[in-house]
Amino acid sequence: MIAIIVRRGNSHPELAEVPDPIPEAGEALLRTLRVGIDGTDHEVIQGNHGGYPEGDDYQILGHEAVAIVEDPNGTDLEEGELVVPTVRRPPDGTNDYFKQGEPDMASDGHYVERGIVGAHGYMSEFFTSSPEFLVSVPDSFAEYGFLVEPISNSEKAFEHAFASRSAFEWDPESALVLGNGPLGLLTLAMLETPSSPFERNYCLGRRDRPDPTIEIIERLGSTYVDSRETSVNMMPDAHEAVDLVYEATGYAKHAFETVDALMPNGVGALLGIPSNWEFEVDGGRLHREIVLKNKALFGSVNSNVRQFEAAKTRLAEFPNWFFDEFVTGVYAPREAEAAFKTGDDIIKTVVEFDTQ
């Protein structure tokens, strides 16, 4: 079959012929429809994650997929059923995190990640998976079901944010998303769905108008904040202190400035993954601010089946126009190079292997 891979030692995606996957007992064979591309894929290509699948000198890319059951192979799945696969798998056998349905909370060494570290991803005509790692989605998800995975990451962050504020009456009204990349915009769309309790949402970026991400931010009903004019810690003066900050920039100073952007009793969710960076902070003031105003910060990575299910419900609430504006390119596998291009006019691209 054909697949989009990165070879050991290379740092570009490449179309290749790879062996067809053969489902083991208890695994189904899936036919890939679409696979989204995000920043993690670029990091994998650049070798930041490393960890090729054991015995292979290449890794099949992609972790945001929607697929169709080609062969249930004795599992409870039905041929033709639409599914979205989760990302983490136990490295050998299983472990408590997976048994509890919480692989997202597993620590290093207790998981591999398909398409990211130690396991092949989904950018191939077919892949195999045990049904426990597949979330069934309606037929209407064939085009945009690949967004369930990134949305599930924010569902986890929201779940943890509300949990962290559950010891008291917390009625959040305002949120600030740091970063107008694909994950930032998806999260902003989540905050703007009819069922969201958030009434006033902001999204921070560093772009000049006209810009397609600013257009999406404003069409969603949110306020664009230009970080070149308004730094994160200036939010209370420039707009308002917010109940929730969601960081998806990987810019480490944002993690610290988040403390000042928050209302008393507010919470900051950190999802970016920065490199080492030493800088000065007024640690005394930040520490005091956190304590005296009951503020909280937490980190969140990956997501579990429960959060994929929540993402399914959330995605169904998105307005139709959003998908047209958000997905700026649909590419055939042979257009891999174009699919992985980045730029200010590119928001989210997807590789289409097949259609329903």
Added chain:
Amino acid sequence: MIAIIVRRGNSHPELAEVPDPIPEAGEALLRTLRVGIDGTDHEVIQGNHGGYPEGDDYQILGHEAVAIVEDPNGTDLEEGELVVPTVRRPPDGTNDYFKQGEPDMASDGHYVERGIVGAHGYMSEFFTSSPEFLVSVPDSFAEYGFLVEPISNSEKAFEHAFASRSAFEWDPESALVLGNGPLGLLTLAMLETPSSPFERNYCLGRRDRPDPTIEIIERLGSTYVDSRETSVNMMPDAHEAVDLVYEATGYAKHAFETVDALMPNGVGALLGIPSNWEFEVDGGRLHREIVLKNKALFGSVNSNVRQFEAAKTRLAEFPNWFFDEFVTGVYAPREAEAAFKTGDDIIKTVVEFDTQ
């Protein structure tokens, strides 16, 4: 009546004759038994908090009290009933935080604090209070009931710590208390009660043996960690990474080093109140560590009636020897100066106005 006060412009405690308090309608008159002294009292004396009660040029000190109902004054209380008062009061009328029973989550301007900021404390022969701010305690609490208030602050921190980890299966086994001051030792004793889930507890200090706090730490069954040999971020190598860090030092670097002392999925509770202090951190590494290991940090201040009730239950679990070792001095009001002395052989002192 007599009271221990600090006068505007002074920075020492002083015994003084002040007007007897007269309960308003809906308030009871309380006769003070004992009032504990802690670091906050020293900060009040040094003028760090400021905020004298409106119209007065002095403030009655003390916020850790146990008292007896002298005159119910038409309230549901009974004469002779033993009570512990909470600290925060609405500044004028009430507000949503107080209506919800969560004055501990109130932001600046929505509360005064008795004995701390804007309201007289309990270091006087009598005080008045509405019953909603009094927690009834058994007669056996006459001697050590004043510890309910500091313990309640840690009950709140524990409540928030568990809440912040409630979105997944969290089974903490180990905890590190930063600081062997009175609040640190009380919290360690809480972690070592029979009903506590924590099996291995550590307490950080910077003292040489023999030392009365190290003796308490070890008699409780915990491990003493000397910060001069083992800094907070060295915990994983020197002992183990812990599930919970409880910071009660007000040393701002500890807040940042806490991230490295934590196990994956662990949580750090910050309670210290440092002054401004700029220093360098590897913000990128800390940010990444928080995200990839699902770690959390939060601040916690004050406590509410529910947490006072939990503290009551907790205090009843403390071993008897603990009180004898922990309370190093009981002073009459006229010995105010001695009661406020500090030193390595002094752990917790208390002013006794009356006995049951």
